[in-house]
Amino acid sequence: MSPETVFGRGFKLLDSSFVKENLCAIVVDESHCIVKWGQNSDRLKAFRSEYGRLAELRSMVPSQIPVVALTATSTIATRKNILTSLTMTQPALITLSPDRKNIKYSVMDVPESDTSCIFAELCNELKRDGRQTARTIIFARSHNQCSDLYKSFKKKINDVNLFAMFHLTTEDCRKEEVLKSFGDENGSIRVLFATMAFGMGVNCRGVRRVYHLGPPEDIEDYVQESGRVGRDGEDSHAVLILFKGWNRCKVSPKMKEYVKNEEICRRKFLMETFEEDDRTSCKIIPHSCCDICAQKCECRVDDAHTIPFKYCDTVQSQSQHMTTCRDVSDEEREVLLDQLLLLRGEVLARVSGAGYTLAGADVTSGIPISEVEALVKNCDKIDSLSTLCNRFSFFGHEEEIWIVLEDTLPPSQTSQSIALQELHPTVIDDIIDTDESDTNDEYAEAVLMSDAESDN
Incomplete structure (x- = not known):
């Protein structure tokens, strides 16, 4: 019977003379649920709190009635928690490895x-x-x-x-x-x-x-x-x-x-x-x-x-296979990590304290630590904002992160031409059509025009 039943209508059953005379053991199957479901966490109440009350059954039966706890998967810490929760002070432990060689x-x-x-x-x-x-x-x-x-x-x-x-x-x-x-x-x-x-x-x-x-x-x-x-x-x-x-x-x-x-x-x-x-x-x-x-x-x-x-x-995922596009030193990676963590802190400061409490920093900021670490590890392969968006999940902060990356790391082999293409696609088309001898002058003029417009 479930813990909820035990502490409901089963309570009277355990108190009956028939059960007291014939009960031979209290067996708790899947006892790891005591830890997973029966105990409060720092932020949440227990999912099934009756699991955490099973030790109360010992007070309802004669002291010589043994208690058996069974589980197929419990870590060392979980086993200790189970024993404490069930007040099993001198238990006989029988353990088998969950290792399945096949x-x-x-x-x-x-x-x-x-x-x-x-x-x-x-x-x-x-x-x-x-x-x-x-x-x-x-x-x-x-x-x-x-x-x-x-x-x-x-x-x-x-x-x-x-x-x-x-x-x-x-x-x-x-x-x-x-x-x-x-x-x-x-x-x-x-x-x-x-x-x-x-x-x-x-x-x-x-x-x-x-x-x-x-x-x-x-x-x-x-x-x-x-x-x-x-x-x-x-x-x-x-x-x-x-x-x-x-x-x-x-x-x-x-x-x-x-x-x-x-x-x-x-x-x-x-x-x-x-x-x-x-x-x-x-x-x-x-x-x-x-x-x-x-x-x-x-x-x-x-x-x-x-x-x-x-x-x-x-087709989309094939475009996400990354190749090295810039040389990045270990020192530059460390600086990038510091800057990204700084951005993460700034984002957290902008959101309400309630969101932080309920969801955790990763979800609230939209900048998970695991993604930050993965980005730093692969920063030499990020050649554009689209690559960053396709490969990493920063949930609305991709542009801010791209700016940090560009400001911190040396330019990629293609970043300058990609940026120019995104700003002035018609200018690039004009450059392609020009005479080869005029290409450098036209390119320099296009860059100056782009800088001037961005200043305005």
Whole structure:
């Protein structure tokens, strides 16, 4: 029974003589929910506060009745929190590593925010292969993302039995159909668009790929949701997709570290939050471990470096592939970072304190720290305002940031001609038509005209 039921009509049941005489244990399944849902945070009240009250049950039953807490994914810190919340002072701990050796972890960055474009190739695969498509789950961060994906697939695929949605407001009868299909390895549903509602207690069979459209809130959620694949021990893949604007969602610092990491084995990074000692197997073939290890693998296996996700570049995204256009020193990058952080502070000062309290500095300012760091890292490849807008998400402050970038860094190879083209396209056309001997004079005159007009 749920915590809400326990502290509702279940309260009288626990107080009955029959229960007191026959009760053999109090078992709390999915006990990590005590921490995730049952406790207040600095800014928000508990989502399901009754989870945080479960320790009260101990006062209603004889002291010799044992308490058992079960969870499949809890970090070291979460385990300690659970024990404290349930007042378990001398517990017998039985722990197993959540490390699943048959899952390969990867992170992929796509310069796109349109979900129909991101998963266009998967849609084509499902249309072509039908029920032979490898079973796939796409975890989205919102109902809207699930709905958008479902609609885009429905436009191209006639057999709607091949894909489905599962989120909090999905009708119960539809949820039952999805759960029944996923309980059968050969079930008709081959692609599922889901939120975290498709989680605890779900029996998934034959799932080969899990895609996360943006990172979940924390490492625990990611390990639990990616654990839907490969439950039969067969090789499977968990791919985290970073789309344009992913950093607008609430993500823990540790989860941000995971997606930014380019050096440490992803499996090792994930498991160190769950294990007090390093039990991560070193016997896994590198190309089967994660995308980072695959880059270091010396095997000659054909697919050693491939990620089981095909992204179909649109015309827009192809224009976002960046090449070096200016030389930038480390000192200049540091100055750029300082100037961008200064701008961020100025923007925050312009907005109300209430917005800052409710949304956080990244969302309120529209200048996320992660985007600032990415921009500084790739500043030598930003040759125009359009490139900056297409590649980074600064939510209305692109022009201000472009000005900071231009004022701080040495000019790019194309910035002068691009700026002139944007200001005076007809002048450029005239220059092209002039005699070659007059080109320099005409160009100088055009620049002077541009400067004079801007002064006026």
